[in-house]
Amino acid sequence: MPRYALLRHTGAPDDPSGCHIDLLLEHGHSCRTWRLATVPRPNAGAQPAVPLPPHRRIWLEPRSAAVSGNRGWAERIHAGSYSGVLPNSTDADVTLQLQGDLQGCLRIANGNCSLTIP
Template sequence: MPRYALLRHTGAPDDPSGCHVDLLLEDGDSCRTWRLSTVPQLNEEAQPAVPLPAHRRVWLEPRSAAVSGNRGWAERIHAGSYSGVLPKAADADVTLQFEGDLQGCLNIAAGHCCLSNP
């Protein structure tokens, strides 16, 4: 099964809040990635999900390390696997079933992300 991970990313020069969460979904040789304000919680209100450039799959492994290009520090804080089909189009709505640290149905649509009961 493909994997997901959430990273706590601090010190990113383009992040005025100083800390955000990167949501990574394994997609072949890389990971589709979105910037979230916080870790999605089951049945909470949807939060903005900003698409980011693809991340390397190495971030799916347990690690805490400097981000290349002097872009802060990232630490994997949650991980697991997902089922469902990741759409080919990067801007298409995403609906996947999470298993692992986070469990539930992940939805990314219209620039927002939420985690709900299956």
């Protein structure tokens, strides 16, 4: 099964808040990635999800390290696997089932991310 990870990213020069969450979804030889303000909480409603360039799969492993290019520090805080099909189109809606540290239906649509548990 493909994997997911959430990273706490601090000190990014383009992040005025100083800390955000990177959501990574394994997709081939890299990870599709979105910037979130907080870790998705089940049934807590949607939050903005900003698409980012693909990230390396090494970030799916347990680690805490400096981000290349003096772009802060990242630490993996949640991980697991997902089922479902991640669309190839970066602007298509995403609906996946998460298993692992976070569980439930992850949905990314119209620039927002939510996690629901029936």
